[in-house]
Amino acid sequence: MSTELKDDSTANADSREQFSSxxxxxxxxxxxxxxxxxxxVVVDCSFTIESNKLTVMIGPSGCGKSTLIQLIAGFETADxxxxxxxxxxxxxxxKDRLVLFQESALFPWMTTYDNIMYGPRAxxxxxxxxxxxxEFLLNKVGLEAFRDKYPQQLSGGMxxxxxxxxxxxxxxxxxxxxxxxxxxxxxSKELMWEYYANIxxxxxxxxxxxxxxxxxxxxxxxRLLIMTNLPTSTRAVIEIDIPRPRTIxxxxxxxxxxxxxxxxxxxxxxxxxxxxxxxxxxAADFLDAYSKRVD
Amino acid sequence: xxxxxxxxxxxxxxxxxxxxxxxxRLSSWLKSPRPYLMLIGFAAVLAFWFFSVEVWKLPRFVDxxxxxxxxTEWFSKEPYYGLSVYTPEYYKHIGISLxxxxxxxxxxxxxxxxxxxxxxxxxxxxxFIFPLFELLRPIPVLAWVPLAIIMFAGSETPVIFLTxxxxxxxxxxNTMLGVESIDESYSxxxxxxxxxRWQTFKHVVVPGxxxxxxxxxxxxxGVAWFSLVAGEMVSxxxxxxxxxxxxxxxxxxxxxxxxxxxxxxxGYTTSAMVRILGDYLMQWRVRELALGxx
Numbered sequence: 001m002s003t004e005l006k007d008d009s010t011a012n013a014d015s016r017e018q019f020s021s022x023x024x025x026x027x028x029x030x031x032x033x034x035x036x037x038x039x040x041v042v043v044d045c046s047f048t049i050e051s052n053k054l055t056v057m058i059g060p061s062g063c064g065k066s067t068l069i070q071l072i073a074g075f076e077t078a079d080x081x082x083x084x085x086x087x088x089x090x091x092x093x094x095k096d097r098l099v100l101f102q103e104s105a106l107f108p109w110m111t112t113y114d115n116i117m118y119g120p121r122a123x124x125x126x127x128x129x130x131x132x133x134x135e136f137l138l139n140k141v142g143l144e145a146f147r148d149k150y151p152q153q154l155s156g157g158m159x160x161x162x163x164x165x166x167x168x169x170x171x172x173x174x175x176x177x178x179x180x181x182x183x184x185x186x187x188s189k190e191l192m193w194e195y196y197a198n199i200x201x202x203x204x205x206x207x208x209x210x211x212x213x214x215x216x217x218x219x220x221x222x223r224l225l226i227m228t229n230l231p232t233s234t235r236a237v238i239e240i241d242i243p244r245p246r247t248i249x250x251x252x253x254x255x256x257x258x259x260x261x262x263x264x265x266x267x268x269x270x271x272x273x274x275x276x277x278x279x280x281x282x283a284a285d286f287l288d289a290y291s292k293r294v295d
Numbered sequence: 296x297x298x299x300x301x302x303x304x305x306x307x308x309x310x311x312x313x314x315x316x317x318x319x320r321l322s323s324w325l326k327s328p329r330p331y332l333m334l335i336g337f338a339a340v341l342a343f344w345f346f347s348v349e350v351w352k353l354p355r356f357v358d359x360x361x362x363x364x365x366x367t368e369w370f371s372k373e374p375y376y377g378l379s380v381y382t383p384e385y386y387k388h389i390g391i392s393l394x395x396x397x398x399x400x401x402x403x404x405x406x407x408x409x410x411x412x413x414x415x416x417x418x419x420x421x422x423f424i425f426p427l428f429e430l431l432r433p434i435p436v437l438a439w440v441p442l443a444i445i446m447f448a449g450s451e452t453p454v455i456f457l458t459x460x461x462x463x464x465x466x467x468x469n470t471m472l473g474v475e476s477i478d479e480s481y482s483x484x485x486x487x488x489x490x491x492r493w494q495t496f497k498h499v500v501v502p503g504x505x506x507x508x509x510x511x512x513x514x515x516x517g518v519a520w521f522s523l524v525a526g527e528m529v530s531x532x533x534x535x536x537x538x539x540x541x542x543x544x545x546x547x548x549x550x551x552x553x554x555x556x557x558x559x560x561x562g563y564t565t566s567a568m569v570r571i572l573g574d575y576l577m578q579w580r581v582r583e584l585a586l587g588x589x
Contacts, residue, residue, distance in 0.1 A: 075483065095489045105484035109502040109579045119488035122498070150579040170488065 019173040021086055021096070021206045023049040023072060028081035030067055041067045043231035045081070049174070054200050054207040056217045058264070059227030059235075060272050065210045066102075068232065069178045072208070073099045085174070095119070098172035100180045104159045106151040112162050113138065113147040119170040130169065137165040141195065157188035161195060168199065174206045181216065190248050193219050201244055214268070218242075218260055219251050226264060229271045236267055360549040368549045369556075376547045378538075388554070389561060391533040392523060395451075396565065399458035400519050407466030407515070408508060414467065415474020416500055432464045436522040440529050454526035454534070461518040469511025473504030506580060509573035516569050520562045535561070 030042040041064040049055045049072075059065055070076040071083055074093040083090050085097070106115050116137060120130035138144050141161035143154075151159055160180055167175060181192045197220055200207055211217050217224055224238040242250075242257055251257045324330060341362060347353045348361035371379045378385055414421045414428075436457050443453040481503060485495045527536025535558050542550035574581050 073487070093486055095487075099487055101480055101483070103478075103480050105478075105480040107481060107484075107499065107502070109505070109577070111579075118485070118490075118498070122485070122488055122490040122494050152579070166488070 018052075018203055019205050020051040021173040022051040023083065023085050023090075023174065023206070023208070025068075025072075025083045026081055028068075028071065028078045028083060030064075030071065030076070030078050040231040042071075042078070043233055045233040047225050047234045047237070049206060049208045050223060051206050052204045053222040054209060054220055055223045055225060056209045056211060056221035057225040057227060058211055058214065058217045058268070059232065060212070060229050060268065064230055064232035065227060066178060069099065069176060069210060072176060073097055095123070095170055096173040098167040098170055098175055100163055100167055100175070100177045102179045102182055104151065104156075104163060106159055106163055106166070108151050111148050111150055112143055112154070115151070115162060116166045116169055118166060133169055134165075137169055140199070141165045155188070156184050157192060160184065160192060164196065164199070172205075174208065177207070177209045179211055180209075182212075189216070194248065196220070197244075197246060214261060214264055218257055218264070219246060219248070224260075224264065226267050227271075235271065238263065358548065360552055365549045365552045369553050376542075376550050378547075378550050378553060385553075385557075388533055388535050388538045389557060392527070392535045393561065393565075395455055395458055395523055395527075395534065396516075396519055399455050399523070400462055400516055402455075403459050403462035403466050403515060403519070404512065407463045407511075408470050411467040411470025411508070411511075412474060412496075412500060412504065414471040415504065416496060421471075428464075428467070432468070436461045436518075437525055440525070443526075444530055450531045453529075454523065454531040457526040458519050458523045461522040462515040465515040465518055466508075466511045469514065470504055470508050473507025473511070474500055476507060477503035505573075505577055509569070509577070512569050512573070513566060516566050517562070520558065520565075524558065 025048070026046045028042050028045045029040075031038045031040045033039050045068070047057075057065055057068070067076070071078050072090065074090050074097070077091075090097075106112075107118070110118065113134065116134050117126070117130065120126060120134075135144075138147055141164060143158060143162055143165070146154055146158060146162075151162070154162065163180075180196075181189050184192060193216060200220075209217075209220055218240060221240045224240055225234055226236045226238065227233070228235045238260060240260060242254055242260075345362050348356045348359050349363060368374050368376060369379055370381075372381050374382060410424075414424060439457055439460060440453075443456050447453045447456055477500065481499045482495050485499050490498060523534070524536035524539070527534040528540040531537055535554050539551050539554040539558075542548065542554065
């Protein structure tokens with residue numbers, strides 16, 4: 001009966017709020033440097049991160065996607081154009097938008113549990129509700145046994161999961177993920193896709209996910225934004241109508257997924273060709289991979 | 296309800312594991328060639344000292360006391376020159392030197408760490424202070440001796456001031472470097488999670504700079520002994536530097552060697568204490584490094 005009680009309390013802790021938040025970027029322009037050294041990174045870029053959908057942005061590497069994340073997160077401001085959250089312009093970072101960056105930013109001097117509890121504690125919300133949710137999330141990302149370990153004692157995949165939990169405990173209206181699974185080996189990567197998709201499917205809050213990996217993009221996305229090469233703007237939007245919940249096997253065997261994949265690759269290939277003629281190493285790498293995959 | 300139990304249980308379990316880790320390290324250290332190489336190193340130096348002074352009687356070593364003379368004096372109940380482990384005077388020298396070190400080191404840490412943190416944290420503050428700091432830092436402690444004697448009354452304060460000075464520069468500079476070394480993604484993450492500027496300072500800057508701070512404190516305690524001895528040779532009464540210098544003037548050469556070896560042992564002990572304190576405060580780092588150990 002005590003277990004029943006416990007289940008009940010964790011279920012309460014997880015009655016997570018459902019938000020409907022939408023981000024609209026219109027005619028965004030951003031350049032770095034000044035005068036003759038100025039480099040245009042984002043030019044006339046417009047897109048919508050629709051509410052309660054998982055929007056994935058894909059584009060050639062080094063194409064300015066991270067800059068867009070910095071703008072949406074509010075760490076930087078656009079030179080012209082506007083980015084709005086539910087109609088209000090974004091002026092700075094806020095807890096409504098949580099960003100998971102490429103590099104692990106777990107605090108090395110805090111245990112897994114303290115890392116996860118950091119957000120609530122920083123805001124003075126070290127309440128029963130927060131600790132219950134922390135327990136629930138630890139369990140959810142499979143790290144109960146590692147609660148008192150320090151980040152350096154965790155594997156790469158565990159670190160990413162801990163970071164996911166650290167973000168989710170704050171119940172952000174919008175989760176922004178910048179190539180969060182980059183650098184993981186393929187096995188942990190696919191595991192992370194399933195973990196992450198599973199978490200997303202539970203509340204279906206607005207998620208914005210940036211990647212360069214086509215398989216990752218198709219497996220995760222409701223909507224796929226395909227970006228052009230530098231300077232970045234939106235090249236195409238594809239609705240991924242593969243039913244949820246998805247499994248790796250299901251998506252691999254789905255004819256629809258393969259159809260989408262070919263379409264995306266063709267679009268990205270064109271973009272990569274453009275920068276290839278501009279002498280980009282990243283583009284050359286992509287072309288190399290492309291020639292191996294399409295046959 | 297068992298959550299209130301959690302910190303205590305986890306703390307005691309980590310203590311057990313760290314004790315086990317120490318035992319494991321000790322036993323693997325004894326199994327490795329390291330302790331035996333170390334003994335050979337000590338033996339070689341002692342042997343060289345013994346042969347050059349007492350057996351071969353090399354020309355420049357005539358006035359140098361040999362190991363037999365030094366160790367007999369050091370451990371004698373009735374020392375010929377009046378200084379051995381059985382005389383209270385010996386401990387008075389050690390005690391007074393230690394007290395000066397403690398005072399200067401804590402003062403340097405108490406002022407240097409906060410100053411270093413703010414130098415690293417605030418760009419404006421750094422523009423004010425750092426150029427001045429960089430100009431004063433290369434001045435050797437010995438160059439400060441006359442000024443220290445003129446500025447401070449008595450014989451005690453100049454010595455403490457000199458000892459403090461070198462420590463202070465080492466601690467401040469390393470703390471500042473520590474703050475600068477912190478990856479920006481940590482402060483960004485903290486801000487993103489809702490921490491304000493002060494919380495970011497407390498939770499990210501201070502712990503993030505900790506490894507550098509303790510490197511600084513290691514250097515600081517080393518240079519503190521260096522400047523202490525310099526200070527004690529010029530000014531002050533009692534203390535190991537004073538002992539060495541007066542023994543030279545009084546032509547009581549074995550006492551010089553006793554003073555020097557004692558300095559080595561006490562200096563090493565204080566520096567080990569700083570390291571142990573650092574390991575204790577930075578459990579995360581100890582465990583991080585312990586993973587790759589052996």
